[in-house]
Amino acid sequence: MTAVGVRSTRRVSWVDRFLTTLRIVLIALIVVGLLAFIAQQIDNDNAFARRRNPGATGLTAAQVKGLFVTGVAQGAMYGLIALGYSMVYGVLGFINFAHGEVFMLGTMSGFIASTKLSDAGYWESNFIGSFLLIILIAILVSTATAVVMERVAYRPLRDSPRLIPLITSIGVSFFIQNAVLGLFGPNSKSYPQLPEWLAKNRTILTFDIPGTKIMVLVVAAVSMAGLWWVVERTKTGKAMRAVAEDKEIAALMGINVDRTIVLTFAIGGAMAGIGGILWGLSFRSVTHLTGFLPGIKAFTAAVVGGVGNLGGSMAGGVALGTAESLGPQVILEPLGVKGVSQLRDAVAFTALVVVLLFKPAGLFGERLSEDDRA
Amino acid sequence: MNELAPPRQILDQDWRRILQFGSLCALTLVFIALIGMPVQLDTRILIRRHLSLGYLSLIWIPMIMGYLVSKELVLEGIISAKKGPRDLLAGALTGMIGGAGLSLLAVLINNFDLRDPLLNWSPQTLEQLNFGNGIGFGIGIWLLIGGALGIFGSALHVLPALTAKAVGVALMTVALVSILETAITDLLEGFRLTFITDSLYAKRGGLSVVSTIVLVVFVALVTVLAAGQGDALRVKYDALDAPRRKSANLTMSFAGVIALLLLPLFLGKIMNELLANVGLFVLLALGLNIVVGLAGILDLGYVAFFAVGGYTTAVLTSPNSPWISPELHFGIVILIVIVIAAMIGLAVGAPVIRMRGDYLAIVTLGFGEIIRLLFLSDWLSPYFGGAQGITNIPPVDLGFAEVKGSDPRSVFYLVLFFCAIAIYISWRLQGSRLGRAWMAIREDEKVAEAMGINTVNAKLMAFVVGAILASFSGAVFAAKVGSIFPSSFLILVSIIILVVVIVGGMGNITGVIVGAVVLIGVLGGPKQPGLLQELGTFKLLIYGALLVFMMLKRPEGLVPNARRSHELHQEEFLQDAWLKGIVDDDDEEVTA
Secondary structure, three states, X not given: OHHHHHHHHOOOOHHHHHHHHHHHHHHHHHHHHHHHHHHHHHOOOOHHHHHHOOOOOOOOHHHHHXXXXXXXXXXXXXXXXXXXXXXXXXXXXOOOOOHXXXXXXXXXXXXXXXXXXXXXXXXXXXXXXXXXXXHHXXXXXXXXXXXXXXXXXXXXXXXXXXHHHHHHHHHHHHHHHHHXXXXXXXXXXXXOOOOHHHHOEEXXXXXEEEHHHHHHHHHHHHHHHHHHHHHHXXXXXXXXXXXXXXXXHHHHXXXXXXXXXXXXXXXXXXXXXXXXXXXXXXXXXXXXOOOHHHHHHHHHHHHHHOOOOHHHHHHHHHHHHHHHHHHHHHHHHHHOOOOHHHXXXXXXXXXXXXXXXHOOOOOOOOOOOOHHHO | OOOOEOOOOOOOOOHHHHHHHHHHHHHHHHHHHHOOHHHHHHHOEEEOXXXXXXXXXXXXXXXXXXXXXXXXXXXXXXXXXXXXXXXXXXXXXXXXXXXXXXXXXXXXXXXXXXXXXXXXXXXHHHHHHHOOOOHHHHHHXXXXXXXXXXXXXXXXXXXXXXXXXXXXXXXXXXXXXXXXXXXXXXXXXXXXXXXHHHHHEOOOOOEOHHHHHHHHHHHHHHHXXXXXXXXXXXXXXXXXXXXXXXXXXXXXHHHHHHXXXXXXXXXXXXXXXXXXXXXXXXXXXXXXXXXXXXXXXXXXXXXXXHHHHHHHHHHHHOOXXXXXXXXXXXXXXXXXXXXXXXXXXXXXXXXXXXXXXXXXHHHHHHHHHHHHHHHHOOOOHHHHOHHHOEOOOOOEEOOOOEEOXXXXXXXHHHHHHHHHXXXXXXXXXXXXXXXXXXXXXXXXXXHHHHOOOXXXXXXXXXXXXXXXXXXXXHHHHHHHHOOEOHHHHOHHHHHHHXXXXXXXXXXXXXXXXXXXXXXXXXXXXXXXXXXXXXXXXXXXXXXXXXXXXXXXXXXXXXXXXXXXXXHXXXXXXXXXXXXXXXXXXXXXXXXX
């Protein structure tokens, strides 16, 4: 309420005018792109669609549905990683830049475990068992990494200015990336093939969905439900929410703040580990750089959904995944941009800027303590 | 000097602490062995036949751990015990636990095969650990080496202060002289003093044993003899009155500038190339120093402005530019570069400037990536050449000389010119109204705003000045390399510049220059090799570790800015004041 008052009394500077113009231009571009897309879908030979994109052919319904499903599945993985960013930001008020590396270590450990299982023949003979095993291993590795990270790099910095832990986490991220490069080498490593019965396409509600994506969605939904139960229904979750609200008062109420913060990191790490396995099984390749882009996009997802808001993070992930998958073909191509598939990452970053320009607190609202909102 | 209690009993040890430091030592050693440092760096010889960079990467750890384990906090009012054999034992045990880690690794490599995921689980690593003498020798020797180095490390506390200092300085000198071999050889060759290099270094690289011993003895002697001279000099300097001190400062900086101008004439091509690279990064770091160090805005997409400078120069000078190729002169181009960089700085800055500091960091990172992806895309390739980039950028024609990549000396002078401009700008801005506004914003934005500072404009100005300095660097980079590709502008570059600024000392011009010279000169830039070019991929690992270490242990950097370190250590300063009894009630409220 105070913020609104301050806004209205601030005199309008050229920066505000520039931002208003930027907002209008962005909306205009999106609207024109969408209209052109609709025009080309109705009849790809009309003047409006041909104006910017002379080669417009339109997309078939199956293509659009395919892009949508891909986007949602990808977004579910972003959402799983975003939970870690969101929880840590909620509790400690800083961006754990190295969270993408926690995710990458989950993928990497899953790769090692699954190739070993595949060599032993267990992967083919009992896929469910080995799937559960690699998820367990990935969760263990990611959780351990996140906890060690907190202990070594972030705990000593808990009371320092807010940019200091962020810079530290950039260093941690850089270190882990290059340590993995040194340990496992620069080559891209591929996961073993998924069994045929899982990977084949299935039709659900007229959507033709590859089995891998169904698996991603199911596992993400189950983990999200588990997380929701932990945070909302257990004592630990209550403690976490209390610490996020106010550390000092939580400590006065007899909550062990250090332990709760470690738990937050651990749970975030576990979610990233699950996301890592899903990522590995969907894209079947992993390198030491795997964590970088998904990490930043997951942070974007957390901001889109509203930092500190767990349901929002998941929804933000799905929204970002869909935007990134549909955006290039639906908005950029009708605007006459060539080679749109190269611009997927640029679209994701632009989405971050757009959201922060229009709704800095995210689509579903932030849940931060008084101090962190500053 | 405090009074010391008599040394403690030899078995009166803090066993937990020893175990902690020992396991840390062992873990670090095994990690370094497994990422392959010892094997890959073994080709670089430091002391002929006795020490390679590969082994050095291992042996410094037990030494440091031995030093740390017997180091004690000196507390006011508590009499600490005199150091003695007890501490040597602690050091020895710590080192031995560390050595045992490597012995265990050797045994494991000998008996199990984990080569599949772990790249360096190899016979070469085993042989390196065994010194080529079989597994039994390897196990024993690492226990011995670890113990010996641990004792050595802790002995630095036991020895009399002057001796310890002499030993320390001598070791540092040997390390420096062997690491800087290329630079020293090149420099001495320029002065026609090759007889020194010939006697110092062995024929195929590395110090010879004799010269190492001579060097150690010589440096130790000099340290002992010159003890106290440095302090005396400082006291004398401090005693000077203001005008005298000013003239002394002037003389020193004048001498420094002359030396810097003459230096390249005596250096070979490789060293000049290195100097030019260092200069480019000094320029970038000075720019980022204004943004991060003075205004406190963490801009992770700083490389975007470097790219803008490079691409503008390429488009406007190269005959191969796919879009317009006016083939302008570099002097005019620089003016256009300033305008464009300032505009991009404003355009990127305006949307992000009101965001929270940490959001701003990620969004600028996003902008950095967006700009690179746009340069790379097929969409804009008719303008900027896409992945093929823009080639055939002509050398800079100065009338009396040509600055081109094949003549790194000329590039160095050009970079030096721009660095001089950048230093002047940073120096003048620091004390100006704008500079003080930046520092106020860095310390507390709300208070600064309440004091009547237009924070938005001030922060945007920081963005713009930083952008212009980075674009200078980009323009020179384009002219130096002669061609420009999107792959030169990875986020990596931003992060390395950030490490340079932080290690050097945020907000301090000298610090930033020192940081760039030490880090880029020795370790190398993202693609440019430094003096230790064998490091290759390990340098990024070192950059990451350095960043974390500096943030944890010395956030104000190597050459700190006084005000900045006050900000970072406010509580400690207040504590000191309290101990000395000079605190008043107002200050206590600040801590609460």
